[in-house]
Amino acid sequence: MLVFKFGGASVKDAAGIINLGKIVNKYSGTPLLIVVSAMGKTTNALEKLTDAYVNGSDELHPIFEEIKNYHYHLLEELFEAGHSVFDEVANTFVEIDWMIEDEPHDDYDFIYDQLVSVGELVSTRIVNAWLNQQGMVSKWLDVRGYIHTDNTYREGLVDWDKTRESIQKDIPYLLSKNIVVTQGFLGGTSENFTTTLGREGSDYTASIFAACLGAESVTTWKDVPGILNADPKYFNDTVKFDELSYQEAIEMTYYGASVIHPKTIKPLQNAGIPLMVKPFFEPDAAGTVIKQNAVNNFVKPVIIVKHDQALLSISTTDYSFISETHLSEIFGIFAATNIKVNVMEISALSFTACVDFYTERFEKVILILKESFKVRYNNDLTLMTIRHYTDPALAELTKGKTILLQQTNRNTVHRVFK
Numbered sequence: 001m002l003v004f005k006f007g008g009a010s011v012k013d014a015a016g017i018i019n020l021g022k023i024v025n026k027y028s029g030t031p032l033l034i035v036v037s038a039m040g041k042t043t044n045a046l047e048k049l050t051d052a053y054v055n056g057s058d059e060l061h062p063i064f065e066e067i068k069n070y071h072y073h074l075l076e077e078l079f080e081a082g083h084s085v086f087d088e089v090a091n092t093f094v095e096i097d098w099m100i101e102d103e104p105h106d107d108y109d110f111i112y113d114q115l116v117s118v119g120e121l122v123s124t125r126i127v128n129a130w131l132n133q134q135g136m137v138s139k140w141l142d143v144r145g146y147i148h149t150d151n152t153y154r155e156g157l158v159d160w161d162k163t164r165e166s167i168q169k170d171i172p173y174l175l176s177k178n179i180v181v182t183q184g185f186l187g188g189t190s191e192n193f194t195t196t197l198g199r200e201g202s203d204y205t206a207s208i209f210a211a212c213l214g215a216e217s218v219t220t221w222k223d224v225p226g227i228l229n230a231d232p233k234y235f236n237d238t239v240k241f242d243e244l245s246y247q248e249a250i251e252m253t254y255y256g257a258s259v260i261h262p263k264t265i266k267p268l269q270n271a272g273i274p275l276m277v278k279p280f281f282e283p284d285a286a287g288t289v290i291k292q293n294a295v296n297n298f299v300k301p302v303i304i305v306k307h308d309q310a311l312l313s314i315s316t317t318d319y320s321f322i323s324e325t326h327l328s329e330i331f332g333i334f335a336a337t338n339i340k341v342n343v344m345e346i347s348a349l350s351f352t353a354c355v356d357f358y359t360e361r362f363e364k365v366i367l368i369l370k371e372s373f374k375v376r377y378n379n380d381l382t383l384m385t386i387r388h389y390t391d392p393a394l395a396e397l398t399k400g401k402t403i404l405l406q407q408t409n410r411n412t413v414h415r416v417f418k
């Protein structure tokens with residue numbers, strides 16, 4: 001069986017959904033599970049809606065109307081009036097109406113997951129209806145009953161044993177009868193609340209299903225020819241990799257290559273399942289294959305740029321050395337507040353960490369750290385990681401930047417700058 005993942009860019013409009021149908025049609029006869037993300041930039045719009053709700057903003061209803069109109073226009077282009085998908089989509093949006101009628105719950109991350117998840121619940125209804133309308137028999141599956149997580153909202157931790165059991169119990173039978181269409185990015189808790197797996201987590205969803213089902217391969221259909229040595233949105237003259245090893249792909253995604261979610265590769269590596277990254281605009285092209293024993297061919301350095309970084313500098317209040325006990329306390333606080341450290345440095349008197357900046361989490365961690373330490377920080381920074389670097393490439397890429405932290409290893413350099 002195969003697992004396909006279609007991201008937001010591939011289903012951003014009616015033409016995208018028609019194209020998805022054509023790609024799927026090429027694989028008729030092969031058992032196929034399809035993971036779909038929210039359409040276009042819907043997740044960003046739902047994040048704005050969540051903020052507006054929590055802050056009691058007047059923008060709440062206009063934002064919601066815009067999200068609904070975007071989906072209804074798309075439906076009108078694809079389906080005759082009266083098709084049951086109109087009601088399915090409307091009923092899903094009603095869940096937002098119910099939630100925003102009440103006063104916001106205290107836990108922002110909990111509210112976020114209940115509201116933002118609607119993007120995937122709606123997109124999968126539309127894709128499923130379109131495939132069926134095109135004669136490809138397909139079943140809509142609520143992923144929240146299959147991917148079981150803890151209640152770490154916005155970063156649900158997957159309970160692999162429970163997830164594997166649920167998936168293996170039902171999905172092989174469903175796949176023997178139909179195509180299965182399900183939501184990326186979402187999970188469910190044991191109390192039946194919705195969780196999300198972290199932004200851009202639909203790639204990870206595809207990998208979870210593939211690993212549990214022993215799929216032949218996973219294909220993620222993207223708006224790029226494959227994995228390139230740098231993000232083509234920011235760099236010209238990029239080169240595509242035909243193959244990449246799991247290890248190299250893990251390193252790239254860990255440091256922020258946003259083309260694949262960082263948690264995606266490991267389950268596939270453990271199960272020996274290849275991951276193809278292919279362009280949805282040219283479905284017969286080879287793309288990039290991530291697999292065991294791949295030949296990594298680095299004709300150019302790999303450049304990974306991560307924005308929205310903060311540099312935290314932590315020292316003791318009595319000017320004593322930073323000890324292992326202090327470090328243990330600091331990491332305990334990071335773990336408890338879901339702060340991810342990308343690069344760090346220790347000196348006699350201070351510990352410095354470059355971390356992803358999320359406003360609410362950051363404010364929380366600073367408050368807790370300040371109970372025991374002196375804390376200074378800079379935000380709005382960029383972390384650039386260059387793998388397989390050359391000195392001229394490094395000099396060119398960092399020209400004119402104010403570097404706040406730097407690390408150089410044999411293969412990889414990190415630079416944090418303004």
Ligand SMILES: Nc1ncnc2c1ncn2[C@@H]1O[C@H](COP(=O)(O)OP(=O)(O)O)[C@@H](O)[C@H]1O
Pocket residue numbers: 006007008009010037200221222223224226227228229230231232233257258259260
């Ligand atoms: N090394 C890279 N190679 C290819 N694309 C990259 C790379 N790094 C970042 N990207 C970005 O990843 C985007 C595709 O990923 P993403 O937007 O998450 O796709 P989707 O959400 O449709 O699955 C591309 O449009 C590109 O800008």
Ligand SMILES: N[C@@H](CC(=O)OP(=O)(O)O)C(=O)O
Pocket residue numbers: 006007008009037038043044119184185198199200201202203
């Ligand atoms: N819709 C979610 C999950 C996701 O993976 O989306 P995409 O496949 O478009 O990156 C997000 O935008 O974060």
